[in-house]
Amino acid sequence: MNATVTTPEVPPAKVKLPIGLAIAMLVMVGVLLLPLPADLPVAGHRMLAILAFAVVVWITEAVSYEASAIMITALIAFLIGTAPTLQDPTVIYGSSAAISMALTGFSNSALALVAGALFIAAAMTHTGLDRRIALVTLARVGTSTRRIMLGAIVVTILLSLVVPSATARSACVVPIMMGVIAAFGVDKRSNIAAGIMIIVAQGTSIWNVGIQTAAAQNLLTAGFMEKMLGARVSWLDWLIAGAPWAIIMSGVLILLVLKLMPPESDSIPGGKEAVEKSLAEIGPMTGAQKRLMAVSIGLLLLWATEGKLHHFDTTSTTYAGLVLLLLPRWGVMTWKDVQSRIPWGTVIVFGVGISLGTALLTTHAGQWLGAQVVANTGLDQVGPLGVFAILGAFLILIHLGFASATALTSAMLPILIAVLQTLPGDFNRLGMTMLLGFVVSYGFILPINAPQNMVCLGTETFTARQFARVGLPVTIIGYLLMLLFAATYWEWLGWM
Structure with a gap:
């Protein structure tokens, strides 16, 4: 009589929560627990918390961009859906209006x-x-x-x-x-x-x-x-x-x-x-x-x-x-x-990116954050060239933490446009936005900063150190050349 040998079942390995996702959730909760400023609506406060969550998830790449887009959509639906409207604080948005806000980018x-x-x-x-x-x-x-x-x-x-x-x-x-x-x-x-x-x-x-x-x-x-x-x-x-x-x-x-x-x-x-x-x-x-x-x-x-x-x-x-x-x-x-x-996935991330930027404006979170930036940085004390120099340098530095220029644009550009709208003075805000859009493409220093860099890195023909060795001077020269263009060529074209 043959004995049947049974092998003990190996329990599936436990999947741990990505550390980046855990940090993003903690940051979001931390923002939500901050005291509500008198001039910031509740919905705007919650949108800033969602923005903080999105930035951490995108920088850490804790989950795929597609998964993060779905998470952001759900957060807008529930956090904004239970917040009072700007027009009448006694009325809440409701999940139907909030999910429409979260999907508005798909009609752009x-x-x-x-x-x-x-x-x-x-x-x-x-x-x-x-x-x-x-x-x-x-x-x-x-x-x-x-x-x-x-x-x-x-x-x-x-x-x-x-x-x-x-x-x-x-x-x-x-x-x-x-x-x-x-x-x-x-x-x-x-x-x-x-x-x-x-x-x-x-x-x-x-x-x-x-x-x-x-x-x-x-x-x-x-x-x-x-x-x-x-x-x-x-x-x-x-x-x-x-x-x-x-x-x-x-x-x-x-x-x-x-x-x-x-x-x-x-x-x-x-x-x-x-x-x-x-x-x-x-x-x-x-x-x-x-x-x-x-x-x-x-x-x-x-x-x-x-x-x-x-x-x-x-x-x-x-x-x-x-x-x-x-x-x-x-x-x-x-x-x-x-x-x-x-x-x-690119289409989904793009649509949610537009929705995130639109929701920041609809809830007045973007305008409030822009006003805080202007009030606390002295940007209103410098001319258009100084504004471009400071905001351009900021984008170059923060891009080091992003693996996607689309994600960087979704997170930062609505805020920077709100900053430009808050600034006093007569300058071309549309032109300045385009020029800051130019700076978003600065993915020269780290291979992780742009998908095309990673495609080329996959050939194993160069190292990250070699890439940065060329990319660092490209970034510095490119930035200085943009400042020169801003003071001359782009000024003559009327974009400054």
Whole structure:
């Protein structure tokens, strides 16, 4: 008779509460227990507690951004839902009104533009047009070490115009550049490989400043402009303001990489052949790629001529382009083709980010905090250039704690706009908001500060120390150049 051997069940390992989430909850409760200032509504007090919770969760990355978005929505629903309204303190908001406040960001045109931009990025990847643009550019620029580094910047600029997602751009360029590095036969840990990848990462951040549709945080900034200031900056005006800075900083980046990480050789055999081989492998341009290119160029023209030749906003023209791309027979993709390529979590976080900023204003928390900042920092004693210098430096420093520029924009920009609205004096608050939006893209020092940095770090061609060695002077020079632009070029354009 065979005896049945039973193995004892191993109890599942207990999942501990992330320390960052525990700290966030304690900070939120701590803010709620603070005495209520006489000039701050109860709902505003509670929104500041929710903001504190969000900032700690985002900085510590205790949970995913998507999970944090759902948590923030629930907190607004219950904490604001049980708070008295600003209009009549004897009446509470109710959970229905509060959840509507928590979801108001999903009806914002900026969110629709982000979703549309993600579809265009997915279409680029689906058809392979982004890869073709990168390879053709590299073939034209040349394949010496310096030319490859210049080519990486040129590819970044071109893709920034037609691929409205920093992560998608880097995910496209990185495999191509790794293929070129492998064809060169140089060591993966060489200065050449490290320099090329750092240029891809930091060049992407630089051009997030130059082009409005290049990054989600720019579109979030535009959304806050429209909500809080009743106006926004057109695509062309953003380009005119930001592109000259980005062009200069692109040259600075290449010079710094060549100086701080001098390449072992300037002449590398096999590079040109590798690019030509990759181009031969992908074959001639397909019909879908030609149609996508036509739509992309058309969108660029429509974005650039908004308010000049027509009055259709960027979101509307983008969706018209999407209709063409999704048309049966003529289009280049179906919903099934691209739905798995869309980072839907980004859309959720973006929507909740706008809702958080809107709720801070609706409950007067943002205005109250802005007034406190002005009253206690002496910002009202300095001119517009001083205000930009101080708030810009603050954003650069606090970005060191954030792994997402979108999260940083959601948490800080509504407060900074409230500060600008509180400040006395006659200066362009819309322009100042755009310029502070430029500074949000400063993810140059730590790899964790931007998704494209992490994509490039994953190639194991450089270390965090090497990245910071280049990124620190890029940050300092970029900041000083912005101050120079603020005192001259941006002043002449009327943005200060």
